[in-house]
Amino acid sequence: MKCQDREKLFLFVQRILQADEADQVRRHLAGCTECARTVEEYRKLDSALDDWSVAEPSPWFEGRVRARVAASGRKDSGFLGFGRVRTLAAGVAATVLIVGALVVFNHQKVAEINQPLSSLARPVTITAGQRVPAKTEALRKPLPPEEQLKMDENLSLLEDYEVVADFDALSELPQANSN
Amino acid sequence: MVVDSDLDLMLRVRQADAGSFDELLRRYRTPLVKYFCRMVRDEALAEDLAQEAFLRVYNARNRYRPDARFTTWLYRIATNLALNAIRDARGRGRQDGNGTADDGETSFEFVDPKASAEQQMIETDRGRMIREAIESLPENQRAAVILHKYQDVDYRQIAGILKVSESAVKSLLFRAYETLRARLEPLVRGGQL
Numbered sequence: 001m002k003c004q005d006r007e008k009l010f011l012f013v014q015r016i017l018q019a020d021e022a023d024q025v026r027r028h029l030a031g032c033t034e035c036a037r038t039v040e041e042y043r044k045l046d047s048a049l050d051d052w053s054v055a056e057p058s059p060w061f062e063g064r065v066r067a068r069v070a071a072s073g074r075k076d077s078g079f080l081g082f083g084r085v086r087t088l089a090a091g092v093a094a095t096v097l098i099v100g101a102l103v104v105f106n107h108q109k110v111a112e113i114n115q116p117l118s119s120l121a122r123p124v125t126i127t128a129g130q131r132v133p134a135k136t137e138a139l140r141k142p143l144p145p146e147e148q149l150k151m152d153e154n155l156s157l158l159e160d161y162e163v164v165a166d167f168d169a170l171s172e173l174p175q176a177n178s179n
Numbered sequence: 180m181v182v183d184s185d186l187d188l189m190l191r192v193r194q195a196d197a198g199s200f201d202e203l204l205r206r207y208r209t210p211l212v213k214y215f216c217r218m219v220r221d222e223a224l225a226e227d228l229a230q231e232a233f234l235r236v237y238n239a240r241n242r243y244r245p246d247a248r249f250t251t252w253l254y255r256i257a258t259n260l261a262l263n264a265i266r267d268a269r270g271r272g273r274q275d276g277n278g279t280a281d282d283g284e285t286s287f288e289f290v291d292p293k294a295s296a297e298q299q300m301i302e303t304d305r306g307r308m309i310r311e312a313i314e315s316l317p318e319n320q321r322a323a324v325i326l327h328k329y330q331d332v333d334y335r336q337i338a339g340i341l342k343v344s345e346s347a348v349k350s351l352l353f354r355a356y357e358t359l360r361a362r363l364e365p366l367v368r369g370g371q372l
Binding site: 011 | 200208212216225230233237238303305327328329334349359360367
């Protein structure tokens with residue numbers, strides 16, 4: 001090795017050199033008092049640095065770490081954390097209420113649609129042997145105000161295409177007495 | 180009795196095994212607190228930083244890659260925390276007009292008179308000289324010396340911790356020791372103060 005290669009001497013003292021390089025330095029040191037002195041200085045320095053002592057951890061150190069980890073776990077408590085469950089439950093309750101309200105509302109609408117038209121029309125009675133006029137006298141008579149109001153309220157049903165398409169007028173007529 | 184490796188313990192921490200985290204805490208509480216004490220001097224701050232390092236290990240457990248040694252990972256987290264604390268302290272010193280750095284990389288003071296007084300009582304003259312000499316080193320040299328000399332970390336690992344090449348670590352250590360040899364000459368030549 002080159003004499004006074006201080007970095008190599010330092011690395012030798014610190015046992016950082018590869019084995020073959022360390023052997024080379026050992027051989028050199030055997031015949032070089034100057035490099036041997038430098039190595040001795042590095043050893044003394046390394047030994048002197050041992051005198052820097054610092055404090056041990058306090059007795060409550062581990063407890064504090066565990067407390068911080070636990071607090072962090074609560075804050076970031078995954079999908080099923082308490083806060084998220086509470087939020088989720090509130091969301092589900094609101095959804096159930098909205099869906100329930102829609103079901104009840106639709107049920108009332110369907111009940112109205114399924115109401116028989118016969119209940120809306122004025123009944124006509126035709127006796128056996130009687131000639132059925134194209135327009136009966138009864139139908140020509142004006143309806144009483146409360147009957148007219150009932151008819152007007154249900155006029156919207158006649159604007160519903162499905163109701164009108166399925167409407168069989170004859171089936172809605174009261175059955176004539178077969179006798 | 181079979182002793183679990185750090186790697187085994189860390190893999191179990193990933194599976195939410197609290198006992199394995201406790202074992203890692205027991206193994207590394209003292210080395211880590213002492214590392215921070217040497218890096219930032221202030222003992223109370225050193226404990227806070229060590230707690231933060233363990234908390235970060237726990238919170239980042241799912242990002243731990245088994246191909247890296249646990250101690251490399253742990254000391255990388257610790258070194259980042261320590262260097263940030265040193266920079267913060269230096270920034271506060273500048274703001275307060277107390278900065279003593281002449282090259283932007285040298286000494287810093289944490290303002291904690293109580294801790295300093297306690298420390299001065301237990302600190303020997305030799306210890307104080309060594310501390311001041313190491314504190315005067317640039318950040319990377321200081322971290323390299325403390326990891327190598329006091330934490331017994333291999334220079335290859337130091338390269339991983341400081342994110343530099345192995346030859347750069349050798350150079351950092353050599354330059355640091357050259358500075359220390361000059362500053363601590365009375366200790367090296369005379370042996371005793």
